[in-house]
Amino acid sequence: MSFDLVLFGGTGDLAWRKLMPALFQAFRHGTLPEGGRIIGVARDDLSHEQYRALIASRFGGVELAKRPSEDEFARFAAMLHFLRMDLSRPEDYARLSSMLNERQADTVVMYVATAPSLFTTVCEQLASAGLNQPQVRIVLEKPLGHDLASNRAINETVRHSFQEKQVFRIDHYLGKPSVQNLFALRFGNALFEPLWRRENISNIQITIAEDLGVEKRGAFYDQTGALRDMVQNHALQLLCAIGMEPPINAHADAIRDEKLKVLRSLKPWTAETLSQHVVRGQYTAGGVNGTAVPGYREESGVDPQSRTETFVALRTEIANWRWAGVPFYLRTGKRLASRDARIVVTFRPAPHAIFKAPMGAANRLVINLQPRDGLELHLLAQGQDNRRNAQSLSPVQLDLDFDRRFGSERVGAYERLLLDVIDGRLNLFVRSDEQEEAWRWVEPILDAWKSDAQGPRPYVAGTWGPSASSAMIAREGLCWSEEA
Numbered sequence: 435m436s437f438d439l440v441l442f443g444g445t446g447d448l449a450w451r452k453l454m455p456a457l458f459q460a461f462r463h464g465t466l467p468e469g470g471r472i473i474g475v476a477r478d479d480l481s482h483e484q485y486r487a488l489i490a491s492r493f494g495g496v497e498l499a500k501r502p503s504e505d506e507f508a509r510f511a512a513m514l515h516f517l518r519m520d521l522s523r524p525e526d527y528a529r530l531s532s533m534l535n536e537r538q539a540d541t542v543v544m545y546v547a548t549a550p551s552l553f554t555t556v557c558e559q560l561a562s563a564g565l566n567q568p569q570v571r572i573v574l575e576k577p578l579g580h581d582l583a584s585n586r587a588i589n590e591t592v593r594h595s596f597q598e599k600q601v602f603r604i605d606h607y608l609g610k611p612s613v614q615n616l617f618a619l620r621f622g623n624a625l626f627e628p629l630w631r632r633e634n635i636s637n638i639q640i641t642i643a644e645d646l647g648v649e650k651r652g653a654f655y656d657q658t659g660a661l662r663d664m665v666q667n668h669a670l671q672l673l674c675a676i677g678m679e680p681p682i683n684a685h686a687d688a689i690r691d692e693k694l695k696v697l698r699s700l701k702p703w704t705a706e707t708l709s710q711h712v713v714r715g716q717y718t719a720g721g722v723n724g725t726a727v728p729g730y731r732e733e734s735g736v737d738p739q740s741r742t743e744t745f746v747a748l749r750t751e752i753a754n755w756r757w758a759g760v761p762f763y764l765r766t767g768k769r770l771a772s773r774d775a776r777i778v779v780t781f782r783p784a785p786h787a788i789f790k791a792p793m794g795a796a797n798r799l800v801i802n803l804q805p806r807d808g809l810e811l812h813l814l815a816q817g818q819d820n821r822r823n824a825q826s827l828s829p830v831q832l833d834l835d836f837d838r839r840f841g842s843e844r845v846g847a848y849e850r851l852l853l854d855v856i857d858g859r860l861n862l863f864v865r866s867d868e869q870e871e872a873w874r875w876v877e878p879i880l881d882a883w884k885s886d887a888q889g890p891r892p893y894v895a896g897t898w899g900p901s902a903s904s905a906m907i908a909r910e911g912l913c914w915s916e917e918a
């Protein structure tokens with residue numbers, strides 16, 4: 435199968451940090467169909483050779499094991515091409531069209547890795563240039579809009595230009611091996627399904643913690659914030675993977691129908707829940723991993739008076755028969771104590787205690803997303819300490835580390851997703867109605883913040899966020915997983 439992958443924004447941060455390394459890994463693993471072209475597009479005036487040299491220089495920043503040897507890069511580079519285009523100029527699309535017509539590939543992927551303000555222009559111009567035939571697939575990066583209205587407007591334009599089955603909306607969390615294993619765990623084994631409900635589960639926590647700050651993306655982040663950047667997409671997609679009903683089959687629409695039902699079942703916000711169940715924070719100067727770091731307002735590109743949140747914690751419920759009354763806690767932030775993304779499913783304790791056991795530590799399934807990728811089942815057992823007292827139990831864990839079990843050369847998230855686009859598999863991509871439903875649900879939070887004089891609560895960089903976050907969860911007699 436021949437393919438052309440057009441990378442709009444081919445010299446940008448996403449292209450060289452994530453997409454090129456992922457494409458190279460696919461090439462190295464022999465999974466990228468042979469004879470394909472990867473065509474970088476930007477306004478720079480580069481020859482194919484200059485573009486190859488630029489990409490080669492950028493691989494210096496990639497971790498050693500994933501860096502190509504000279505010989506490997508030479509073979510990979512043969513796929514790389516460059517086309518100078520200004521995406522806002524309709525006449526430039528004719529040159530793209532003639533480049534693609536040179537060989538009429540079976541599949542043409544248009545990966546839009548540019549500023550979101552160009553998304554609709556690119557879709558419209560591709561359609562006007564006739565570059566929306568059935569063999570064309572378009573990949574859109576987040577964020578798709580900054581609220582429900584702008585998301586709808588983008589989706590409307592995309593709909594006019596492409597059929598939904600041609601549109602691949604990326605949420606790279608869905609490409610993570612541990613998220614796919616969550617689907618495998620839930621729907622490939624009968625063990626958990628009978629337990630996966632309100633009668634047996636006490637609460638669920640989803641944490642996506644970053645120790646990094648805004649890096650070089652301060653100006654972008656200041657317009658976005660943690661709710662739009664992480665909760666509306668990644669955290670809600672993880673919540674869907676945990677909360678959805680078993681789909682009738684593994685086809686994309688069967689899976690996406692079930693995720694959509696979860697989003698529609700999220701409890702609507704009220705004035706009371708908005709004030710009690712949502713906490714926003716912003717980091718101040720502190721220390722992360724032993725290094726002093728500036729506060730958010732001192733970061734380059736950030737307004738010194740900024741009210742943008744770098745942390746969100748919230749509580750919600752899925753209002754259906756399976757989950758009614760079970761709290762789902764979502765939390766994400768920058769400059770937190772460690773880089774740690776995980777889902778913790780806490781089961782109810784044994785109904786009648788005949789053993790002595792420490793509180794809280796066991797009865798949990800932990801799905802680790804980063805930095806490790808794996809599953810832990812926390813149980814109670816008789817360990818070394820129990821020689822003199824058989825009635826006393828200690829916490830133990832069954833640990834499945836995917837890197838150790840399957841090797842660290844497994845397919846990374848972007849590699850998986852790029853191959854899925856080339857192969858036309860939509861399972862791990864987000865449908866427009868899912869996305870709109872997610873925006874509909876977060877919008878009351880954005881509205882409430884507009885009229886909230888208090889602004890985000892400060893937290894010291896290198897901690898787990900504002901104390902109000904722990905207070906929120908403590909009101910139900912619970913604590914965040916790192917404190918358990």
Ligand code: NAP
Nearest residue numbers: 443444445446447448476477478520521547548550575576
């Ligand atoms: P970036 O570093 O600013 O790169 C933008 C790219 O677009 C450059 O190659 C730029 O090249 C090109 N470009 C800009 N205007 C253009 C125009 N009129 N015509 C042709 N090319 C143009 O941005 P980025 O960080 O890679 O982000 C790209 C997209 O991915 C954004 O939507 C972002 O939100 C999303 N995203 C990024 C990350 C990340 O880690 N970076 C993560 C998730 C999502 P020239 O200026 O030379 O034209």
